[in-house]
Amino acid sequence: MTVEDKRSRYSADFDLPVRGDTITAERYISKDWMALEMKHLWPKVWHLGAVTAELEEEGDIVRHNFGKDSIIMVKQADESIKAFYNTCPHRGNRLILGDVASTPRITCGYHGWQFDPAGTLVHVQDPDDFADGNPCGKLHLTELRCDTWGPFVFWCMDDDVAPLHEWLAPYPERLAGYGLDNWVRVLNVSADCDFNWKIIRDNFNESYHLPTIHPELGTFINDGLPDTVFEMYPTGHNAMWMKGHQATTRKDHASGEVPAPLDAIAAAWGVDPAAYKGHTGDIRQAVIEAKRKLGPDRGYTNYDQMTDQQLVDYFHCTMFPNLTLTMSPEQCQILRTEPHPTDPEKCVFQHWCLYPPVKGMKEIETPVGVAPLRHDAIHRHSTYGDGVSVGYVADQDLSIGTTQQQGLNSRGFKGFHLPLQEKRVQRFHELLSDYVMGTA
Numbered sequence: 001m002t003v004e005d006k007r008s009r010y011s012a013d014f015d016l017p018v019r020g021d022t023i024t025a026e027r028y029i030s031k032d033w034m035a036l037e038m039k040h041l042w043p044k045v046w047h048l049g050a051v052t053a054e055l056e057e058e059g060d061i062v063r064h065n066f067g068k069d070s071i072i073m074v075k076q077a078d079e080s081i082k083a084f085y086n087t088c089p090h091r092g093n094r095l096i097l098g099d100v101a102s103t104p105r106i107t108c109g110y111h112g113w114q115f116d117p118a119g120t121l122v123h124v125q126d127p128d129d130f131a132d133g134n135p136c137g138k139l140h141l142t143e144l145r146c147d148t149w150g151p152f153v154f155w156c157m158d159d160d161v162a163p164l165h166e167w168l169a170p171y172p173e174r175l176a177g178y179g180l181d182n183w184v185r186v187l188n189v190s191a192d193c194d195f196n197w198k199i200i201r202d203n204f205n206e207s208y209h210l211p212t213i214h215p216e217l218g219t220f221i222n223d224g225l226p227d228t229v230f231e232m233y234p235t236g237h238n239a240m241w242m243k244g245h246q247a248t249t250r251k252d253h254a255s256g257e258v259p260a261p262l263d264a265i266a267a268a269w270g271v272d273p274a275a276y277k278g279h280t281g282d283i284r285q286a287v288i289e290a291k292r293k294l295g296p297d298r299g300y301t302n303y304d305q306m307t308d309q310q311l312v313d314y315f316h317c318t319m320f321p322n323l324t325l326t327m328s329p330e331q332c333q334i335l336r337t338e339p340h341p342t343d344p345e346k347c348v349f350q351h352w353c354l355y356p357p358v359k360g361m362k363e364i365e366t367p368v369g370v371a372p373l374r375h376d377a378i379h380r381h382s383t384y385g386d387g388v389s390v391g392y393v394a395d396q397d398l399s400i401g402t403t404q405q406q407g408l409n410s411r412g413f414k415g416f417h418l419p420l421q422e423k424r425v426q427r428f429h430e431l432l433s434d435y436v437m438g439t440a
């Protein structure tokens with residue numbers, strides 16, 4: 001094997017140059033930098049706000065608190081969804097105070113003004129006591145852009161940002177085969193964390209940490225560099241294709257027995273692990289064939305549209321700046337960090353998992369254990385470190401968050417020194433700099 005063979009691989013079609021800017025700790029600890037992000041970054045991107053299953057009937061509402069702001073998404077009579085800033089045009093009181101609501105009238109708790117689901121003022125106390133006449137029918141909640149992709153609802157504060165489907169490119173096309181539209185969000189957990197939002201963002205932009213932070217994943221996911229493909233897109237998003245149903249090539253698993261839990265995963269598809277002793281890497285192809293043969297009868301109607309790669313591998317999709325979707329045929333995992341309203345050294349971590357509906361399946365194995373296969377079967381918010389799991393792999397990722405934040409505060413830290421495979425980390429920070437400096 002040559003040195004080249006051991007290096008990371010960027011897809012020739014989806015590689016982008018980086019400048020090599022020095023990435024220092026300032027962006028993780030400075031209130032000034034945080035203020036620039038609030039001004040120049042967050043209003044200029046689409047934000048995932050809800051899943052469509054939460055917004056079925058006219059007047060159904062989902063609230064998304066973001067930084068110091070708050071957005072509500074409201075189902076309309078014509079089936080569309082509108083988004084509004086969650087603030088009363090009278091004197092600014094916040095309107096919706098819970099995560100979800102359902103009401104024909106959004107009613108302000110201060111002086112009782114009422115708005116219909118389309119955001120139009122429909123009732124005020126003392127309507128004749130206004131210099132310009134009754135404001136009902138004339139005054140509206142401040143609306144912002146809202147659109148959907150598959151089961152997801154997004155909002156955006158800026159009118160000049162590209163339309164959602166264009167902004168998401170190439171994911172709507174690349175992920176079409178999974179048939180995400182009717183998948184069910186079973187897991188919906190979040191946690192307050194003591195580190196900057198970008199710490200976990202960086203973590204999701206590389207796989208360099210897998211052997212140390214998630215050693216057990218190497219028994220069924222091949223994180224070996226020659227087998228992993230990295231991609232970077234002009235939109236700022238990037239991706240990583242990692243072979244599943246195959247042990248890592250960083251160690252010699254290939255010439256021995258099929259390691260656990262890959263042996264059980266294969267056996268569940270009728271593939272005998274004993275037959276792959278000494279050539280365990282071949283079990284991936286056997287599982288592809290078994291899934292093609294048995295999948296439809298087992299209720300996996302979504303397999304038909306998938307490529308072989310999608311049937312067994314992990315497609316890790318990172319959307320600029322703070323959203324990650326990790327796709328397998330049986331799970332869509334959403335991982336995200338959002339900034340704290342005022343403290344650059346804190347963030348909110350969110351973890352959703354969606355699953356395809358499978359006829360007859362009542363329960364599903366989630367990253368925090370078995371749960372009923374229904375909307376938000378597990379829904380909770382915690383403080384990281386209090387012992388409440390946000391998912392076993394996510395717990396491992398978060399475990400380095402606080403210590404990295406502490407280390408970044410050291411006078412001795414001079415800036416990142418990255419291997420080639422972390423080019424996506426470099427690219428993320430350079431694009432972030434462009435946004436923050438207003439040159440993106």
Ligand code: FES
Nearest residue numbers: 088090091108111
């Ligand atoms: S602030 Fe909302 S009705 Fe007065």
Ligand SMILES: [Fe+2]
Nearest residue numbers: 203213214397
């Ligand atoms: Fe990780």
